[in-house]
Amino acid sequence: MPPVRPRVPLVVLAIFAGLLASVWLAGLYAERRHWSELDIEARGQLELYAQSLRILVERFRALPAIIALDTEIQALLQESSDPSARERLNRRLQRLNREAGVGVIFLLDLQGTAIAASNWREPGNFVGGNYAFRPYFQGALREGSARYFGVGATTGVPGYFLSRAVRDAGGRTLGVLALKLVMEDLQRDWAGQPGILLVVDRQAVAILASRPAWRFRLLQEPAAAEPPRPVDARRYGIREVRPLALQPLRPLDGGGELLRIDGPEGRRDYLRLSQPLADEGWTLELLREARVPGAAVRSYGLAAAGIWLALAFLFLFLGQRQKNRRLLLRRRAELERLVEERTAALRKAQDELVQAAKMAALGQMSAALAHEINQPLTAMRMQLGSLQLLLAKNDPAAMRTCLERIDGLLTRMAALTGHLKTFARDTPGGLRERLALDTVVDHALLLLEARIRQDAVRVLRLRAPRAWVEGNAIRFEQVLVNLLHNALDAMAGRARRELRIALRRDGGDWLLSVADSGGGIAAEHLLRVFEPFFTTKPVGEGLGLGLAVSYGIVRESGGQMEVGNTGDGAQFVIRLPAAAPPDTLQAGSQEG
Numbered sequence: 001m002p003p004v005r006p007r008v009p010l011v012v013l014a015i016f017a018g019l020l021a022s023v024w025l026a027g028l029y030a031e032r033r034h035w036s037e038l039d040i041e042a043r044g045q046l047e048l049y050a051q052s053l054r055i056l057v058e059r060f061r062a063l064p065a066i067i068a069l070d071t072e073i074q075a076l077l078q079e080s081s082d083p084s085a086r087e088r089l090n091r092r093l094q095r096l097n098r099e100a101g102v103g104v105i106f107l108l109d110l111q112g113t114a115i116a117a118s119n120w121r122e123p124g125n126f127v128g129g130n131y132a133f134r135p136y137f138q139g140a141l142r143e144g145s146a147r148y149f150g151v152g153a154t155t156g157v158p159g160y161f162l163s164r165a166v167r168d169a170g171g172r173t174l175g176v177l178a179l180k181l182v183m184e185d186l187q188r189d190w191a192g193q194p195g196i197l198l199v200v201d202r203q204a205v206a207i208l209a210s211r212p213a214w215r216f217r218l219l220q221e222p223a224a225a226e227p228p229r230p231v232d233a234r235r236y237g238i239r240e241v242r243p244l245a246l247q248p249l250r251p252l253d254g255g256g257e258l259l260r261i262d263g264p265e266g267r268r269d270y271l272r273l274s275q276p277l278a279d280e281g282w283t284l285e286l287l288r289e290a291r292v293p294g295a296a297v298r299s300y301g302l303a304a305a306g307i308w309l310a311l312a313f314l315f316l317f318l319g320q321r322q323k324n325r326r327l328l329l330r331r332r333a334e335l336e337r338l339v340e341e342r343t344a345a346l347r348k349a350q351d352e353l354v355q356a357a358k359m360a361a362l363g364q365m366s367a368a369l370a371h372e373i374n375q376p377l378t379a380m381r382m383q384l385g386s387l388q389l390l391l392a393k394n395d396p397a398a399m400r401t402c403l404e405r406i407d408g409l410l411t412r413m414a415a416l417t418g419h420l421k422t423f424a425r426d427t428p429g430g431l432r433e434r435l436a437l438d439t440v441v442d443h444a445l446l447l448l449e450a451r452i453r454q455d456a457v458r459v460l461r462l463r464a465p466r467a468w469v470e471g472n473a474i475r476f477e478q479v480l481v482n483l484l485h486n487a488l489d490a491m492a493g494r495a496r497r498e499l500r501i502a503l504r505r506d507g508g509d510w511l512l513s514v515a516d517s518g519g520g521i522a523a524e525h526l527l528r529v530f531e532p533f534f535t536t537k538p539v540g541e542g543l544g545l546g547l548a549v550s551y552g553i554v555r556e557s558g559g560q561m562e563v564g565n566t567g568d569g570a571q572f573v574i575r576l577p578a579a580a581p582p583d584t585l586q587a588g589s590q591e592g
């Protein structure tokens with residue numbers, strides 16, 4: 001099949017392309033799923049961290065304001081020279097600090113000098129130190145309160161400073177109360193958690209980090225193409241703030257982002273989630289290492305490949321089946337058309353054969369017919385001669401007898417020629433009518449009457465006027481003429497010449513038998529007599545078509561024909577399904 005060939009590689013190519021595409025898409029899907037799962041997990045984690053940070057700051061937010069209301073503090077600020085009062089305050093701050101769990105609580109006068117501190121007894125304590133330059137001091141003087149993250153000037157420990165201006169009843173500022181929150185513990189708690197947690201301040205510097213190497217690094221966003229602002233490194237207690245270049249890869253559906261960082265642990269890809277802490281002006285950043293799960297991608301790809309191949313083969317199979325079915329239907333239609341054509345051709349050939357056989361029979365009959373017609377003509381000429389004599393004698397009675405004889409002779413001749421005409425007519429095999437078998441036998445005998453008389457054949461008949469069958473009368477007549485003809489041929493030159501034609505009922509059929517005394521058919525010929533062109537007669541006399549055509553005619557009418565030997569001759573039996581008589585009365589009148 002030439003149109004199929006070029007399609008095969010195309011199909012293979014399409015399947016292969018589909019395979020690649022499905023594996024690729026499945027990988028993409030697996031990755032996306034992984035990211036979204038990770039995103040959800042990380043978001044929960046981030047929310048938790050934000051909460052703990054918020055709680056920590058919140059707990060201490062009000063504390064400076066409350067302590068600032070203390071009258072003892074106000075009194076000391078107004079009269080700071082009393083050493084015993086100073087020590088009392090130191091002790092109080094120490095106790096407060098211990099109970100609240102803050103880092104350090106300390107009090108500054110208007111010049112920024114610490115006059116009391118909770119760590120007054122510790123080495124490197126704040127007392128006496130001047131913090132006028134610190135933003136939390138300046139902010140509190142300016143705005144009443146301030147917050148500031150920075151490394152302690154004295155201790156070098158980073159902390160979150162919360163400050164509050166101390167005012168007297170008249171609203172006059174006396175000094176500043178400050179509180180330093182040390183967040184190292186919180187940071188240590190984070191260390192064991194998955195991912196890298198960063199608290200980034202307004203300057204984009206990580207002030208807290210779950211991994212120490214990330215602390216005090218500058219997160220450099222590439223979007224900010226402007227030159228990085230100079231960062232005050234002293235504030236964080238280090239010499240230089242080293243930047244970390246963030247290279248964004250792509251945003252994720254959940255609001256996260258994939259980015260690449262040349263971090264302390266080398267160049268890695270991270271999933272980054274941020275949450276702003278608006279009150280402090282910080283941003284909480286969570287970085288989760290973004291390793292695409294190879295196993296998941298592989299198994300998704302494998303599953304997709306399997307599904308794709310199964311579908312592709314299913315479609316191929318269905319397509320092939322459809323094609324086969326179409327082909328089969330087309331072949332069947334072609335075959336049916338062929339059978340119809342052949343049947344029509346066969347029918348036509350058969351009709352032609354029947355006609356040819358009939359003509360052959362007519363040819364065989366012609367000699368007898370010439371004799372048949374010649375005889376009455378001679379007889380009539382004699383009768384006419386007698387008539388002339390009788391006319392002279394004027395004997396009307398004898399003349400009438402003479403004329404009656406002539407009339408009889410003419411009637412016979414008319415009947416014979418009429419039959420011959422009908423017999424010779426070509427009748428299509430399809431024609432069917434109801435007919436009486438007796439009449440068919442009558443007509444056939446009439447056609448062969450001359451020969452029968454000439455050969456002095458005795459005809460014995462068993463009639464059955466109710467023997468009605470369906471079929472074509474002319475064709476049945478042809479069958480009978482054939483049978484009778486063969487019988488007469490067989491009996492020619494035999495001492496006993498007897499023809500027995502009988503009609504009998506057998507169940508739902510009529511049996512028409514024609515038997516002769518012609519010596520029968522040789523056993524080896526019995527099976528062959530119905531074959532076309534089988535003849536034992538000399539060339540020119542027999543065509544071997546008569547019985548073959550007769551057999552065909554009987555079969556076509558739904559009947560059967562058999563041959564055998566009985567007594568001293570052959571017997572042909574035709575079996576035809578009985579038809580209902582057209583009218584019982586009419587059938588009755590024909591009887592007898």
Ligand code: ADP
Pocket residue numbers: 482486487490516518519520521529534535536537541542543544545546547548570571
């Ligand atoms: P044809 O008569 O042209 O030979 P048929 O088909 O009518 O062709 O007959 C075929 C042969 O069957 C005859 O040649 C003859 O040998 C044999 N046959 C037919 N009828 C008889 C019969 N009644 N008795 C003996 N032989 C017969």
